[in-house]
Amino acid sequence: MLTNNIGFKLTFAVVLTVLVAISIFAYFNIQSERNSLLSEVERHANQLSEAVKSDTEYDMLHNDRERIHESIRRIGGQESIDRIRVFNKLGAIIYSSDSAEIGTMVDKKAESCYRCHSAGQPLEHLEQQARTRVFRPHPDSPRLLGIINPIYNSQSCWSAACHAHPRAQTVLGVLDVTIPLADVDRNIRRSGVVIAIFAVSAIVILSFLVGFMVRWWIGRPVQELLTGMRQVAGGNLGHRVTVKRDDELGMLAQSFNTMTDKLAEARLQLFQSDKLASLGRLAAGVAHEINNPLTAVLTYSSYLQKRSQGRSEMRDDLDVIVSETIRCREIVKSLLDFARQTVPKKRKADINEIIGRAATVIENQLSLGRVKLAMELDTALPQVTVDANQIQQVFINLMVNASDAIGESSGTIKISSRAIRVGADEILQIKRALCRKRHDLVDSEFRIDDKPAISMRFRKNGQTGLIHINPMYGSNQHQLGEMPALGEGIELMCPECSVSLIAEGELCPDCGAPVYAFEVPLKGIVRGCLQQGCGWRRWDQVDSAWNDEFVEIRVEDDGCGIPRAQIPKLFEPFATTKGNKGTGLGLAVTWGILDNHNGTISVESEVGKGTTFIVRLPVDS
Amino acid sequence: MSLTRDILVVDDELSVTQAVVKVCGAEGMSVTAANDASEALRYLERCTFRLVLCDIMMSGLDGFELLAELARKGIQTPVVMMTGYSTVENAVRSLSATGAVDYISKPFTADELYAVIRRSLRCSMLMDEAETAGLRLNRCMSYVPCPSPYYRLGYISWVLMEDEGTARIGVSDLFVKAVEGIRGFELSAPGEMLAQGTPCAVATSPDGSAHEIMCPMGGKILEVNETAQSSPSLVEKDPYFRGWLYRILPSNPASNLQWLSS
Numbered sequence: 001m002l003t004n005n006i007g008f009k010l011t012f013a014v015v016l017t018v019l020v021a022i023s024i025f026a027y028f029n030i031q032s033e034r035n036s037l038l039s040e041v042e043r044h045a046n047q048l049s050e051a052v053k054s055d056t057e058y059d060m061l062h063n064d065r066e067r068i069h070e071s072i073r074r075i076g077g078q079e080s081i082d083r084i085r086v087f088n089k090l091g092a093i094i095y096s097s098d099s100a101e102i103g104t105m106v107d108k109k110a111e112s113c114y115r116c117h118s119a120g121q122p123l124e125h126l127e128q129q130a131r132t133r134v135f136r137p138h139p140d141s142p143r144l145l146g147i148i149n150p151i152y153n154s155q156s157c158w159s160a161a162c163h164a165h166p167r168a169q170t171v172l173g174v175l176d177v178t179i180p181l182a183d184v185d186r187n188i189r190r191s192g193v194v195i196a197i198f199a200v201s202a203i204v205i206l207s208f209l210v211g212f213m214v215r216w217w218i219g220r221p222v223q224e225l226l227t228g229m230r231q232v233a234g235g236n237l238g239h240r241v242t243v244k245r246d247d248e249l250g251m252l253a254q255s256f257n258t259m260t261d262k263l264a265e266a267r268l269q270l271f272q273s274d275k276l277a278s279l280g281r282l283a284a285g286v287a288h289e290i291n292n293p294l295t296a297v298l299t300y301s302s303y304l305q306k307r308s309q310g311r312s313e314m315r316d317d318l319d320v321i322v323s324e325t326i327r328c329r330e331i332v333k334s335l336l337d338f339a340r341q342t343v344p345k346k347r348k349a350d351i352n353e354i355i356g357r358a359a360t361v362i363e364n365q366l367s368l369g370r371v372k373l374a375m376e377l378d379t380a381l382p383q384v385t386v387d388a389n390q391i392q393q394v395f396i397n398l399m400v401n402a403s404d405a406i407g408e409s410s411g412t413i414k415i416s417s418r419a420i421r422v423g424a425d426e427i428l429q430i431k432r433a434l435c436r437k438r439h440d441l442v443d444s445e446f447r448i449d450d451k452p453a454i455s456m457r458f459r460k461n462g463q464t465g466l467i468h469i470n471p472m473y474g475s476n477q478h479q480l481g482e483m484p485a486l487g488e489g490i491e492l493m494c495p496e497c498s499v500s501l502i503a504e505g506e507l508c509p510d511c512g513a514p515v516y517a518f519e520v521p522l523k524g525i526v527r528g529c530l531q532q533g534c535g536w537r538r539w540d541q542v543d544s545a546w547n548d549e550f551v552e553i554r555v556e557d558d559g560c561g562i563p564r565a566q567i568p569k570l571f572e573p574f575a576t577t578k579g580n581k582g583t584g585l586g587l588a589v590t591w592g593i594l595d596n597h598n599g600t601i602s603v604e605s606e607v608g609k610g611t612t613f614i615v616r617l618p619v620d621s
Numbered sequence: 622m623s624l625t626r627d628i629l630v631v632d633d634e635l636s637v638t639q640a641v642v643k644v645c646g647a648e649g650m651s652v653t654a655a656n657d658a659s660e661a662l663r664y665l666e667r668c669t670f671r672l673v674l675c676d677i678m679m680s681g682l683d684g685f686e687l688l689a690e691l692a693r694k695g696i697q698t699p700v701v702m703m704t705g706y707s708t709v710e711n712a713v714r715s716l717s718a719t720g721a722v723d724y725i726s727k728p729f730t731a732d733e734l735y736a737v738i739r740r741s742l743r744c745s746m747l748m749d750e751a752e753t754a755g756l757r758l759n760r761c762m763s764y765v766p767c768p769s770p771y772y773r774l775g776y777i778s779w780v781l782m783e784d785e786g787t788a789r790i791g792v793s794d795l796f797v798k799a800v801e802g803i804r805g806f807e808l809s810a811p812g813e814m815l816a817q818g819t820p821c822a823v824a825t826s827p828d829g830s831a832h833e834i835m836c837p838m839g840g841k842i843l844e845v846n847e848t849a850q851s852s853p854s855l856v857e858k859d860p861y862f863r864g865w866l867y868r869i870l871p872s873n874p875a876s877n878l879q880w881l882s883s
Contacts, residue, residue: 284706287705287706288705291705291728292634293636294727295637296636296637296640298728298729298730299643299644299729299730300644302730302732303643303647307647328728329728336706347872357812357813357814360812387872388814388841389872392814
């Protein structure tokens with residue numbers, strides 16, 4: 001549904017607001033337009049009425065009625081004037097541009113009289129505004145504007161020769177000018193239409209603009225996030241949302257990707273455990289089922305083998321049957337060993353000793369002289385709590401694999417051990433550090449301990465330069481170079497886009513110096529104190545696991561390597577690269593054993609160069 | 622109880638019982654086959670057998686339940702357990718309190734079967750002899766006296782816990798007698814790990830058959846008795862003291878000990 005669309009809702013809300021605002025504006029605009037036009041006409045009518053009055057004043061004083069008639073007819077005959085008339089106090093029309101009505105009476109209730117006569121006792125003075133009136137003589141005729149101009153008694157009137165007016169009379173009569181409003185009304189209508197067109201087009205254009213921007217900034221990324229979530233909900237954890245922007249939706253997309261990655265990793269682990277467990281159950285069942293027929297085959301064939309003494313042609317065939325059946329027995333046995341998955345019987349052990357023992361076992365199997373075994377063991381390793389048998393099995397498996405990878409040529413298997421703090425290199429060594437605009441701060445030009453450092457640009461008091469931060473998280477050996485004293489006014493920014501890298505509003509809780517912040521993709525925000533020598537830093541994702549200590553053992557060979565595509569399947573049961581030589585269980589068993597020990601195994605490999613298996617065992621599990 | 626036969630083989634898998642009947646029959650043994658535990662019990666009530674070969678995992682009563690049933694009915698026929706699901710636990714459990722004399726994992730060759738049958742028959746014969754000779758009635762130990770702190774796995778092997786936390790492993794006198802003397806040993810090397818219930822050594826008897834010795838306790842081999850390896854007759858003469866096989870560092874003595882008898 002369109003109405004359920006967030007973009008539509010936002011657009012609708014904005015457009016509705018704009019619609020109301022513009023309508024109100026247009027209404028008042030039309031009103032004021034109308035008022036100003038009317039008052040203009042009013043002023044014009046007033047001037048006209050005054051002009052008529054002064055024009056006829058002389059003639060009035062001389063009671064020259066013919067001239068007055070003539071003036072009024074002439075002026076009233078103009079196109080822009082509807083009519084001019086003068087009536088006396090009694091309402092008798094004395095002069096008029098419409099000669100037909102001369103001598104007729106004006107009703108006091110008529111629109112030209114009621115201003116003064118509506119209050120019973122007639123008014124003698126009227127304000128200019130009150131003198132005008134807008135009316136229609138018939139409901140369907142155009143509007144008219146009338147203005148009345150009282151003619152007051154004056155000395156020249158009562159002292160004139162004609163003595164027409166007594167002195168006590170205040171108002172002698174009224175000059176009534178009527179002007180048609182048809183033109184004005186047309187103008188008002190036209191400007192109303194113009195304003196309406198403006199309002200409608202403004203609303204339409206605004207709707208399009210708002211709609212487009214909402215769609216661009218919100219609709220599309222939300223749609224993409226939604227698609228991503230649907231994909232993930234549908235089980236496609238490899239799906240990634242590609243919303244690359246700095247706003248909240250970009251951050252949401254990134255968090256979403258991080259979450260998906262973690263979910264995928266967890267699922268892989270779970271899947272692997274689950275698969276191993278079900279394989280274990282399957283193996284147990286299969287072993288039982290297969291061992292019975294194998295018993296029959298092996299007993300009969302070994303029995304026949306015994307009886308075929310002297311008959312060599314039969315004996316040879318039977319030898320094959322017996323030895324192959326025994327081989328089957330060994331395969332089933334290894335399946336069962338794998339299926340057993342007993343809880344490891346753990347006790348404190350020296351990992352180097354276990355490696356040594358595994359090496360003794362394997363040495364006989366390593367093709368004479370061709371494969372060299374090199375050991376680089378850290379003698380000061382902490383003890384680990386492990387099932388020595390199982391861990392020895394792990395190293396035997398890895399060494400046999402390494403030896404197989406070397407194959408017929410000569411090569412070296414290197415085994416090294418060392419103690420590490422959490423997660424090791426790929427977590428501890430910051431390999432990508434992003435500013436808020438997602439530029440990588442890791443700079444391979446500048447190295448600390450041969451590792452590409454994290455570079456930031458500083459500026460203070462016009463002085464500018466680069467500072468380098470050790471990529472090994474927790475090492476605190478920043479190389480700050482020609483750095484001015486810290487404190488007020490120091491700026492720290494991305495060398496590429498100059499976006500600030502200072503954590504706003506945050507100071508080092510240890511020394512009060514400014515704090516830098518950058519993001520490590522998928523692993524959260526790293527913050528640290530800028531002060532050289534102050535070791536304060538924070539990286540939530542890593543700090544939470546910081547106290548875990550591991551023993552890391554690397555088994556390296558310079559053999560054929562493993563193609564990239566095979567690596568994800570390496571630890572799956574029956575995934576052998578050795579063809580018929582292996583059962584495909586070795587690494588699955590290895591994985592299972594290490595999983596039981598809360599340890600991990602990972603692999604780095606390059607075809608033609610060799611393979612390294614990295615085993616990590618927790619020191620205090 | 623008129624009829625006496627050599628072997629009763631109990632397995633719900635026809636091909637296994639038929640193979641055993643054929644192979645053992647060819648060696649001159651009289652073999653009866655039963656398809657399940659209840660059938661086996663009916664045979665055992667009617668006839669006397671010298672040995673029962675019994676599968677562990679069967680429908681109906683399983684091997685262990687059959688053993689318990691035999692004990693309840695007072696049937697003393699020695700039993701050899703066999704299973705296609707040869708876990709350490711099955712092996713150790715068969716040899717411990719349940720009272721089976723021996724254990725063989727499927728699939729086996731004819732020779733392996735003969736070897737087990739022969740040493741089991743001889744073992745029970747030796748025990749019977751000891752019984753009729755009026756010695757103490759404890760089935761295994763009656764024949765061979767040994768010091769009290771020793772623990773044994775069935776009649777096969779023993780372990781002696783030492784004060785310094787190590788343990789000594791050897792083979793019992795009854796086993797040596799049952800295989801009719803030992804011509805040679807195949808032993809593991811120091812540093813290797815042993816697991817309880819798995820073969821820790823292979824003894825060759827004078828007739829050339831190989832006999833696996835089940836390990837009574839798991840652990841790392843600290844020392845191998847070179848003298849026993851070079852002159853196996855030492856083990857025959859003095860199996861409990863100078864004839865020890867391994868000195869080990871037990872990996873989990875407490876849980877191993879629950880399967881052993883003193």
